[in-house]
Amino acid sequence: MTRVSTSHVLLGLLATGPRHGYELKRAHDERLPRARPLAFGQVYATLARLHRDGLVAPAGQERDGGPDRTAYALTGEGPHALDRWLATVEPPMPYVASTLFAKVVVALLVADVDRARDYLIAQRRAHTARLRELTAVKTAPTASLDDVLAADFAIAHLDADLRWLHTTLDRVADWHREVHS
Amino acid sequence: MTYLQARGVVRAYGRTPALRGVTLDVAEGEIVAVTGPSGCGRSTLLHCLAGILRPDAGQVTWRGERIDGWSEAARSRLRRTEFGVLFQFGQLVAELTAAENVALPLLLAGTGRREARTAALTWLERLGVAEVADVRPGEMSGGQQQRCATARALVTEPRVLFADEPTGALDTLAGEQVLTHLVRLARDQHTTVVLVTHEPRVAGYADREVMLRDGVVDHSGLGLDASLPGGHR
Numbered sequence: 001m002t003r004v005s006t007s008h009v010l011l012g013l014l015a016t017g018p019r020h021g022y023e024l025k026r027a028h029d030e031r032l033p034r035a036r037p038l039a040f041g042q043v044y045a046t047l048a049r050l051h052r053d054g055l056v057a058p059a060g061q062e063r064d065g066g067p068d069r070t071a072y073a074l075t076g077e078g079p080h081a082l083d084r085w086l087a088t089v090e091p092p093m094p095y096v097a098s099t100l101f102a103k104v105v106v107a108l109l110v111a112d113v114d115r116a117r118d119y120l121i122a123q124r125r126a127h128t129a130r131l132r133e134l135t136a137v138k139t140a141p142t143a144s145l146d147d148v149l150a151a152d153f154a155i156a157h158l159d160a161d162l163r164w165l166h167t168t169l170d171r172v173a174d175w176h177r178e179v180h181s
Numbered sequence: 182m183t184y185l186q187a188r189g190v191v192r193a194y195g196r197t198p199a200l201r202g203v204t205l206d207v208a209e210g211e212i213v214a215v216t217g218p219s220g221c222g223r224s225t226l227l228h229c230l231a232g233i234l235r236p237d238a239g240q241v242t243w244r245g246e247r248i249d250g251w252s253e254a255a256r257s258r259l260r261r262t263e264f265g266v267l268f269q270f271g272q273l274v275a276e277l278t279a280a281e282n283v284a285l286p287l288l289l290a291g292t293g294r295r296e297a298r299t300a301a302l303t304w305l306e307r308l309g310v311a312e313v314a315d316v317r318p319g320e321m322s323g324g325q326q327q328r329c330a331t332a333r334a335l336v337t338e339p340r341v342l343f344a345d346e347p348t349g350a351l352d353t354l355a356g357e358q359v360l361t362h363l364v365r366l367a368r369d370q371h372t373t374v375v376l377v378t379h380e381p382r383v384a385g386y387a388d389r390e391v392m393l394r395d396g397v398v399d400h401s402g403l404g405l406d407a408s409l410p411g412g413h414r
Contacts, residue, residue: 128381128390135385139361155382162381166218 006038006046008085011055011078018059018073021047034150047072055081100161104168113176117169124165131158183242184209184373185230185341190239192225199225201396202239212367212374214387221393223377224345230375231264231343232256243341261290265339265372267330267363269349273318279305279329280314286337304332308362324355331363341373348383360386 013019013027021043028038050056051072059073074082100123107116137143138151185207192200199222207213215223228234229241232248233256241249243263248256260266273282283301288294305311308328318326327347334342347363348356364386367374376387384390392399 128384131381131385132387135382139364139386155385159380159382159385170218 004035005085006042007050007055008082010043010046010050011074011082011085014056014072014074015079015082018071020062020069020071022069024072031146032150033144033147034154050078100165108172113172116172120165120169120172124162127158127162127165131155131162134158183207184211184244185375186240186242187226187230188240188242190226190229190236190241192222192229192234192236198396200229200236203393203396203398205391205398207373207375209373210368210371211389212364212376212387214376214378214384214390215393216378216381216384216390217393217399219379222396223379223393226393227343227345227375227377231266231341232259233266261286262337263340265334265337265342267334267342267344267347269346273326273330273333275318278315278317279310279321279325279332282318282329283333283336286333290337300336301332304336305329307335307366308332309358322355323351324358327351327355327359328362331359335363335366335370335372338370339372341375342367343375343377345377346379347376348380349378356383 009028009032010024013024013031019027021040024047025038025040025043028043029035047056051058054075055078056072057075059071062069062071103119103123104116107119134151134155138148138155143151183206187203187205190200190203191198201222203222203226205226215226217223225234229236229249232241232251236249239249240247243259248259251259273279274285277285280298280301283304284294284297287297287300292300302311302314305314305328308331310325310328310332313321313325313329318329321329327350331347334344342363344363348359351359360383364374366372374387376383378384
């Protein structure tokens with residue numbers, strides 16, 4: 001999976017109107033629940049980069065009893081950059097980049113079948129617990145659409161991982177039987 | 182006291198063993214998912230627990246009483262009153278409307294027509310399908326049919342609901358609506374649920390998962406905490 005482009009998410013949030021850094025951080029964490037919360041430093045660094053590239057511009061300062069806060073707005077070029085991003089198809093899984101996958105391969109390489117199997121079983125337990133947790137989040141009567149979408153996404157991926165874990169356990173067992181029979 | 186229990190349950194179809202000594206405890210009010218690969222015996226176990234099939238050996242007890250030795254009539258009565266059963270395909274009666282289908286178990290149990298219809302409408306409403314009350318199954322979507330079947334399984338307010346792949350024939354969203362309603366209502370009513378599924382995401386609705394493999398509970402660590410009831414949220 002490719003990394004999320006924070007720049008484009010911020011452009012999307014600014015499409016609804018000017019906001020300053022703190023508001024952007026809050027809007028990001030609210031609209032993308034269960035994403036890794038955005039650090040303030042990252043928000044300001046990203047805004048500086050977007051400003052440099054001419055996609056956003058300062059739109060006034062706000063002094064609310066505290067320090068100065070600069071609000072940013074999209075420039076004329078901003079919406080075009082956002083449109084291009086939204087229209088770009090992401091490469092579907094260009095690499096199998098999963099620690100889970102790497103651990104199984106390495107366990108089989110350096111250790112033995114039992115080691116790989118022990119790991120898979122323990123990982124399955126953790127995955128199942130998380131799946132249950134997210135199902136509860138999603139089915140809670142108070143869940144918002146954003147909560148449900150985020151939980152759905154995570155559940156679908158955990159479900160896929162769990163199916164892979166099971167198949168792998170069976171394959172590893174078959175392979176072990178063949179090698180040792 | 183364990184609520185629902187299987188002890189060394191064995192069951193074969195002809196010479197093909199399906200269950201080879203399953204021991205399982207289910208606590209009252211618990212939602213347990215029974216999972217495992219195809220042919221592992223999970224449906225057969227559900228049928229034995231629900232009193233639909235008699236085990237060849239072993240015991241099934243419910244609230245401390247052995248039910249595996251009961252006559253067909255006694256087990257059938259148990260399924261009409263205390264147990265609810267839900268299958269992959271709702272098995273609604275095609276000639277009856279949704280409300281008539283849901284009222285059916287109550288009418289069989291001797292409830293008056295008007296009272297049965299009122300209860301049926303209440304349950305259809307709870308399952309979010311009040312709008313199809315006077316519609317026949319043939320004119321409903323698969324999701325609506327399965328929600329009606331769930332209403333029918335719950336209308337008698339059973340103590341235990343047995344659900345065998347209840348969303349197996351539905352798309353993701355329709356299946357999710359069935360499960361969300363089923364689990365929410367079961368928790369509200371403190372109904373115990375035994376949910377058979379092969380899908381991890383469906384098992385995610387349960388408090389606990391028990392995995393079968395080749396007709397026995399998998400204790401390798403895969404069959405998560407199978408012997409100990411509990412794990413309620």
